[in-house]
Amino acid sequence: MSLLAVRNLVIDYAETRALDGADLDLARGETLGLVGESGSGKSTLGSAVGRLLPTTARRTEGEVLVAGEPVFDLPAREVRKLRKKHLGFVFQDPIASLDPTMRVGNQLRLVLGRGGDVRFHLGRVKLDDPRVLRAYPHQLSGGMAQRVAIAMAMATSPELLVADEPTAALDTQVREEVLNVVFSLAADAGTSILWLSHDLPAVARRCDQVAVMYGGRVVERGPAREVLGRPVHPYTAALAGSAPAAAGHGVRLEPVPGRPPVLTGPSPGCAFAPRCAFAEERCDHERPQPVLVREQEVLCHRAAELSEAETPREVTA
Ligand SMILES: Nc1ncnc2c1ncn2[C@@H]1O[C@H](COP(=O)(O)OP(=O)(O)O)[C@@H](O)[C@H]1O
Ligand code: SF4
Numbered sequence: 404m405s406l407l408a409v410r411n412l413v414i415d416y417a418e419t420r421a422l423d424g425a426d427l428d429l430a431r432g433e434t435l436g437l438v439g440e441s442g443s444g445k446s447t448l449g450s451a452v453g454r455l456l457p458t459t460a461r462r463t464e465g466e467v468l469v470a471g472e473p474v475f476d477l478p479a480r481e482v483r484k485l486r487k488k489h490l491g492f493v494f495q496d497p498i499a500s501l502d503p504t505m506r507v508g509n510q511l512r513l514v515l516g517r518g519g520d521v522r523f524h525l526g527r528v529k530l531d532d533p534r535v536l537r538a539y540p541h542q543l544s545g546g547m548a549q550r551v552a553i554a555m556a557m558a559t560s561p562e563l564l565v566a567d568e569p570t571a572a573l574d575t576q577v578r579e580e581v582l583n584v585v586f587s588l589a590a591d592a593g594t595s596i597l598w599l600s601h602d603l604p605a606v607a608r609r610c611d612q613v614a615v616m617y618g619g620r621v622v623e624r625g626p627a628r629e630v631l632g633r634p635v636h637p638y639t640a641a642l643a644g645s646a647p648a649a650a651g652h653g654v655r656l657e658p659v660p661g662r663p664p665v666l667t668g669p670s671p672g673c674a675f676a677p678r679c680a681f682a683e684e685r686c687d688h689e690r691p692q693p694v695l696v697r698e699q700e701v702l703c704h705r706a707a708e709l710s711e712a713e714t715p716r717e718v719t720a
């Protein structure tokens with residue numbers, strides 16, 4: 404059984420359709436990078452895992468199963484229990500995710516409960532300076548605050564850590580240190596990671612699996628090395644360029660020509676069609692269904708023929 408299974412998830416914010424039938428699976432102990440341009444639905448999907456969506460969001464269809472439990476169909480009390488038992492979250496802005504009125508040590512004590520060793524947990528994220536315990540969040544640097552947030556999220560050894568671009572606001576060196584902390588702590592604890600990211604080379608280096616989002620759907624997923632090294636979906640190919648795994652750390656996704664869609668309802672066909680150099684007539688009005696190519700699951704009508712290309716394709720839409 405998957406630790407996390409997302410099935411045909413549709414989430415609407417008033418007039419905006421943020422997820423348009425997203426599917427995802429994550430096994431225990433695995434790391435999965437969820438990538439895609441801004442607005443593709445990564446944060447909505449990440450928050451949906453813990454039913455942490457804003458009150459304006461509505462689950463219109465589909466389900467999210469965490470350890471087999473249907474997150475959206477549980478009473479609120481059960482969801483809180485499930486979060487506590489299985490899940491940890493870190494977000495992009497660490498200072499906003501901490502309580503500004505409480506010293507760091509006290510916040511950690513609240514999470515750990517009586518008997519919890521605060522220094523041990525700060526030591527695990529390489530924060531050994533005792534002054535950190537007495538500091539308020541605004542007195543910490545971004546990198547330190549993110550380590551505190553990671554220490555809190557990992558203190559209970561969750562089975563799944565959802566990390567929503569936790570390093571996006573940090574500079575390159577600090578980013579690498581924070582990533583080392585997250586991935587080594589998770590590996591030691593057997594924690595799975597769902598890592599939402601713009602940083603494709605880092606995902607290629609760190610994650611077992613990758614899922615590429617476009618227009619609120621996961622359009623290609625599979626082993627990271629395969630998907631990014633030999634992409635099948637034209638959007639993945641455009642994102643990945645020719646050799647993402649070889650690119651330097653911190654290189655951002657190359658912008659794909661054209662604009663991503665803002666959906667107001669179900670996409671009638673493939674949401675990538677207006678930007679796709681391979682689009683044909685049916686792409687505008689037939690929704691692609693998953694096709695298995697090697698170990699990759701691809702949402703593209705032309706997946707089978709495009710996969711026969713030996714080298715990754717450059718896409719110029
Ligand atoms: N709180 C919100 N209210 C209204 N629309 C939202 C909200 N959050 C996200 N959206 C919209 O949902 C879509 C997906 O956004 P998001 O999940 O934040 O994507 P990503 O994390 O990939 O940038 C976008 O069109 C975005 O504008
Ligand atoms: S379904 Fe059509 S438009 Fe969409 S990616 Fe495939 S070829 Fe391009």
Ligand SMILES: [Mg+2]
Pocket residue numbers: 445446447
């Ligand atoms: Mg986001």
